[in-house]
Amino acid sequence: MDKFTVLTAVAAPLPEENIDTDKIIPARFLKTTKRSGLGVHAFDSMRYRPDGTENPDFVLNQEPYRKAEILITYDNLGCGSSREHAPWALLDFGIRCVIAPSFADIFNNNCFKNGILPIALPRDVCTQLMEEARQGANSRLTVDLARQVIVRPDGQEVPFDVDPLRRQLLLEGLDDIGQTLQHEKAITTFEQRRAKAQPWIPHIVLD
Amino acid sequence: MAPRTLFDKIWDSHVVETLPDKTAILYIDRHLVHEVTSPQAFEGLRLSGRRLRHPDATIAVVDHNVPTSDRTLPIEEADSRNQIETLERNVREFGVPYFPLLSARQGIVHVVGPEQGISLPGMTIVCGDSHTSTHGALGALAFGIGTSEVEHVMATQTILQKPAKNMKVVVEGQVGPGVTAKDIMLAIIGHIGTAGGTGHVIEFAGSAIRDLDMAGRMTICNMSIEAGARAGLVAPDETTFEYVRGRPFAPKGEAFDEAVAYWKTLASDEGAHYDRVVELRAEDITPVLTWGTSPETVIPVTGNVPDPASEADPSRRAQMQRMLDYMGLEAGQKIAGTPVDVVFIGSCTNSRIEDLRAAASIAAGRKVAPGVRAMIVPGSGIVKAQAEEEGLDKVFLEAGFEWREAGCSMCLGMNPDRLTPGQRCASTSNRNFEGRQGPGGRTHLLSPAMAAAAAVTGTLTDVRELI
Structure with missing residues (x-):
């Protein structure tokens, strides 16, 4: 996983609520056994017309948003399926940070696990950031994770909250399996205690 | 001890360790695996040289991609066939129990788990699929997870999570003719919205929920995710125990009685705290659609x-x-x-x-x-x-x-x-x-x-x- 420290980038405004994971990456593109290569299908139904050509009205098909690394939307971004293909598709497109008033829980988790920073901000702040983002290339945002601020084009700073453990993992680019395995002894102790207390819990063994 | 909810009790009994920022290392009893969200997780284990910690707490099945036509014919779509064959290679390599396509036990993972008695009350259950919430109908704490978490569970038999907030949705009364569990749940989602349950685990309660059979309760819990909730739950009762009794992987004989005695302790305590309570009258619910x-x-x-x-x-x-x-x-x-x-x-x-x-x-x-x-x-x-x-x-x-x-x-x-x-x-x-x-x-x-x-x-x- 790539570290996330300071990101200065173009932000794409997508003023919609309830953008579901089927919209971010439709199910027919989930038949891959890899994590990479999904960027071309990100937002497929919004980005392409039925004949496969680009829809010029869609923000990510416009300059400078083709190179956007920040996406701003309204409430409940990433609702629906648990598919991690959604953050994989965003990441492969180039998105490293998503800003919205709220996120669906599983999508929020999946972002952190892939080096994408989800930032929850009040709806009116999202609206302001979207308006600034519409100014295009001269209107980049800087997201500073260590300081937990977004620096707006005029230099004003917007503070944000992030879970301390997740912040640390992002700053260092660490995956959490290694972290958890440092607690392996506690897991083993738990298993032994439980096997004694609830011996009826069956093991799944097929004939 | 302060009165606890069903969620609190299952949660507390599965916490291996609480990290300084209140994130829990939560033990997982059952991991359900399917062909679409697992290949990258198995690949991750392979690349890092890690083993799958508990194949005997894991079950794999193919469901998302499979044709529903004649199964004796080859699978025509090459990428679907590849995902299915990849799962079959992975379960062999990591020793995971698996119901193959031609087995009568094959089916949708959230139908198969309860049907086989693999999903049981009081358990923590995860699957790389958001509709894992279905298993909450048994009184199990069941989460949908992403593929990175699938790999985490494979390697550690745990997930990292902070406790959810408690929400109770109460439906009292008797539904009219033609009104089913699906209508009740759609009415609930229409009422609280698709983000209404975000950050919460919803416990469904009230006479209209208790009157449902297990299939109806599964329909309700299944769509908890459509209300934005992390999981849905129904307290286990006689309906639950009768459903579980005799299922292939459920405890048998004395072990079953011992399990039931434990499951009976799980219902929320009188006076337990809920962060949010929503009440609906069953009589107000009609057949609905979107x-x-x-x-x-x-x-x-x-x-x-x-x-x-x-x-x-x-x-x-x-x-x-x-x-x-x-x-x-x-x-x-x-x-x-x-x-x-x-x-x-x-x-x-x-x-x-x-x-x-x-x-x-x-x-x-x-x-x-x-x-x-x-x-x-x-x-x-x-x-x-x-x-x-x-x-x-x-x-x-x-x-x-x-x-x-x-x-x-x-x-x-x-x-x-x-x-x-x-x-x-x-x-x-x-x-x-x-x-x-x-x-x-x-x-x-x-x-x-x-x-x-x-x-x-x-x-x-x-x-x-x-x-």
Whole structure:
């Protein structure tokens, strides 16, 4: 996983609520056994017309948003399926940070696990950031994770909250399996205690 | 000890360790694996040289991609075949128990788990699929997780999570004729919205929930995720214990009695704290369906499609208009009488034997309307065999329905069962998102009985007219 420290980038405004994971990456593109290569299908139904050509009205098909690394939307971004293909598709497109008033829980988790920073901000702040983002290339945002601020084009700073453990993992680019395995002894102790207390819990063994 | 909720009790009993920032290392009793969200996780284990910690707490099944036509033929879609073969290689390499495509035990993972007694009350259960919430019907804490977490569970038998907030949805009273678990849950989602449960685990309570059989409770918990919740729960009771008794992987004999004694301690304590409580009266719930492309767009089947002009917020108004355009509906029109092209009865929400019986009771002695394609996709090979034993297959076939093999099928269109652009579908599945059942497809979510009513009339219909 790539570290996330300071990101200065173009932000794409997508003023919609309830953008579901089927919209971010439709199910027919989930038949891959890899994590990479999904960027071309990100937002497929919004980005392409039925004949496969680009829809010029869609923000990510416009300059400078083709190179956007920040996406701003309204409430409940990433609702629906648990598919991690959604953050994989965003990441492969180039998105490293998503800003919205709220996120669906599983999508929020999946972002952190892939080096994408989800930032929850009040709806009116999202609206302001979207308006600034519409100014295009001269209107980049800087997201500073260590300081937990977004620096707006005029230099004003917007503070944000992030879970301390997740912040640390992002700053260092660490995956959490290694972290958890440092607690392996506690897991083993738990298993032994439980096997004694609830011996009826069956093991799944097929004939 | 302070009074605790069902969620608190299951949570507390699975915390291995609490990290300084209150994140818990939470022990996982059951990990359900399928072909779509696991390949990258197995690959991750392989690359890091890690083993799968507990194959004996893991079960794999193929469901999302599989064709629901003749299983003895080769799988035509190369990328689907590749995912299925990849899973088969992975379960062999890591020693994971697996129900293959040609096994009668194969089916949708959320039908198979409870049916086999693999999912049990009081357990923590995860799967790389958001509808894992289904298993909460047993009184198990069941989360949908992403692929990175799938790998984490494989390697550590735990997940990292902070405790959820407690929410209680109470439905008291008795539902009227033609009103099913699906109608109750759609009514709840219509009431609280698709983000209404975000950050919460919802416990469903009240007499209308207790009166449901296990299939109905599974329908309710299944769609907790459509209300944005992390999980759904119903307290285990006699209905639960009778359901679990005798299932292949459930405890037997004395072990079962011991388990029941423990499960009886799980119900929420009197006076336990809920962060949010929502109450609905069962009598107020009618047969419902969705008109738009979000599961919260619920209206009574006797109702009218809403008018975007009534929405004050401009971005919301525009979004509503886009939904109407996508769905091919006019503001204010009556929803009943709208012609359908396809009827899909199946999915982890509504493909159990009870669902098929409800659909068959409407289909019996009637014919699928001309020009309508109506398909029945049982949730598992076991459900299919049971239905055939009861003669339901004949009822459906005589009425002109297709009788297919088990899988996720047209719920998400990863296999060849897809809508074509513009087709309108009455569907017992769980999501009506744009393109969910096929690019350009239009989905109306409803109950199995309402779906059967749409099939035989050719239009969205109030099932009460056919009872």
